[in-house]
Amino acid sequence: MVAFGDFKPLCSDTPSYTWCNLFYKQLQRASDSTLTGKSVPPEAAPIGINPTCGIPRLGHDGSIGNIANIVACGVSVLFVLVLIVLCNRRKAAVGRIELRTFLIIYLVTLPLQLVTTGALLQQGSTALVALTAIHVGAVVALFWSLLANAIVATQVVEDGTLSSLVPFYIFTAISLGVGIYISLDIALGVTTVIGGVSNPPEALRSIALFVITSIWPAACAVLYFGIMTYIVLRVLNETRPMWYYILSACLFVLSQLAWFLLGRVICTGSNAKVDGSFIATVLESAAVGVLYLAWKSITEESWEEDDY
Numbered sequence: 001m002v003a004f005g006d007f008k009p010l011c012s013d014t015p016s017y018t019w020c021n022l023f024y025k026q027l028q029r030a031s032d033s034t035l036t037g038k039s040v041p042p043e044a045a046p047i048g049i050n051p052t053c054g055i056p057r058l059g060h061d062g063s064i065g066n067i068a069n070i071v072a073c074g075v076s077v078l079f080v081l082v083l084i085v086l087c088n089r090r091k092a093a094v095g096r097i098e099l100r101t102f103l104i105i106y107l108v109t110l111p112l113q114l115v116t117t118g119a120l121l122q123q124g125s126t127a128l129v130a131l132t133a134i135h136v137g138a139v140v141a142l143f144w145s146l147l148a149n150a151i152v153a154t155q156v157v158e159d160g161t162l163s164s165l166v167p168f169y170i171f172t173a174i175s176l177g178v179g180i181y182i183s184l185d186i187a188l189g190v191t192t193v194i195g196g197v198s199n200p201p202e203a204l205r206s207i208a209l210f211v212i213t214s215i216w217p218a219a220c221a222v223l224y225f226g227i228m229t230y231i232v233l234r235v236l237n238e239t240r241p242m243w244y245y246i247l248s249a250c251l252f253v254l255s256q257l258a259w260f261l262l263g264r265v266i267c268t269g270s271n272a273k274v275d276g277s278f279i280a281t282v283l284e285s286a287a288v289g290v291l292y293l294a295w296k297s298i299t300e301e302s303w304e305e306d307d308y
Contacts, residue, residue, distance in 0.1 A: 005207035006198075011049035014260055015267040015275035016066055016117040019213055020048050021132040023204045025187040028124045031201035045123040046272070047116075049204060053267040055119045055275060065119040068278035073114035076285040080107045083292050093299035095152045095159045098168060099292070102145040105172070106288055109138045110281075117277050129187045137179030140212050143220035144175040150227035153298075182208050225249055228294070236298060244294030248287045255283035 002009055011020035027034045027049065028042070035042075037050045044061065046054025058065040080103055087100045112135040115121065121128040148168050157163045185195035186206050198205030225245060232242045263276030 003203065003205060005205045005210040007204035007206065007210070008049070008202060010260075011204055012051055013264055014048070015051060015054050015263045016047045016069065016119075016277040017259075017263075018047070018113065018116045018132060018135060019183075019209060020204075021116060021123065021128050022136075022183055022187040022209070023049055023206075024123045025129045026189065026195070026197060026204075027201060029187075029189060030197045034201050039123070042123045046119060047123070049202075053264055053272055053275075055267070055272050057119050057122065063119065063272075066117055066275070066277060068274040069281055070114050070118050072278040072281040072285075073110045073118075076281060077107060077110050079285055079289065080110065083289060087292065090296070090299065093295075094155070095149055095295065095299075097160050097165065098145070098149050098152045099295055101168070101172070102142070102149055103288070103292070105138060105142045105145055109135065109142060110285075112138060113281065129184070133180045133183035133187070136183040136209070136213060137176040140179035140216060141172045141175040143217040144171055146224050147220040148172075149295075150224040150231075153228065153231050179212055182206075182212060221249070221252065232298060238298070241294050241297040244290055244297055248290040248294060251283050251287035251290060255280040255287065258283060 007020065007023060010017050011023060024035070024039070024042075024045070035045075035050065038054055038056075039045045039048070039050050044057050046056050048054045055066050056063040084100060084103045084107065087096060087103060090096055112131060116128065116132045116135050121131075145168070148171070152159045152164055152168075182194055185191055186209055187195070189195045189197070194206070194208050228245050229242065232238050232245065258276045259280035261276075262279060265276070266279075267275040
């Protein structure tokens with residue numbers, strides 16, 4: 001029976017599920033006999049824990065790594081860089097600095113994702129654990145910054161001022177730190193409160209990691225959508241920007257469905273050459289791009305004023 005916070009189904013049935021890198025190190029340290037099947041030897045092991053299908057590490061069994069997602073991450077980096085430049089040009093737009101920070105954090109997650117899902121580094125290696133931990137922290141901070149952008153859009157505090165930016169950056173740093181700490185504790189077992197091995201070990205249970213990587217992002221996304229819906233429809237009395245927000249939300253949901261539902265199907269069908277992660281990356285980046293268009297559409301007046 002699967003309990004709340006169990007990662008076993010995700011790590012065995014979802015190819016390239018990033019956070020499994022932490023549990024691989026945990027099991028190596030505390031229950032090495034749990035690692036069987038494709039998870040041994042670690043030199044060739046794909047991402048996951050005893051996965052039903054996974055892309056072997058680069059250079060093993062003719063593998064070129066998770067090449068599709070590597071390319072998708074690379075293209076997405078260029079795409080987000082363009083969004084950052086465009087965002088920076090809109091000097092008078094409300095929430096420009098906060099949105100730019102959100103885009104920069106998303107930009108940081110892309111090369112981290114490229115490495116942590118690319119089947120490039122050996123499972124259980126210190127480098128892979130450290131980069132995965134930073135990736136977790138960046139994702140936690142990313143969704144905080146998303147929610148913070150909605151709060152800024154309410155104009156409770158004036159955007160771009162110290163009263164807005166100081167709390168924004170403080171909570172971003174805290175989010176990053178919490179994500180890194182929890183991740184390293186799981187992999188390295190500094191404490192038994194967070195990083196202790198689950199019972200049984202193969203359950204891969206970590207409520208803390210599940211909350212910050214699944215519950216927290218979902219909650220932030222829902223709150224962001226709710227706040228922006230209120231601002232667009234009730235405060236601005238507009239409808240066109242709302243379609244951008246709806247499209248962005250749909251793309252994000254589809255990206256998660258591609259990762260969790262299509263990953264194994266694509267992996268099996270391609271004989272473990274590619275999986276659903278590249279589709280998820282493309283859809284996530286598209287969602288961010290549409291989010292930028294939504295922000296641009298509600299700040300058109302500021303853009304026009306800046307032209308004169």
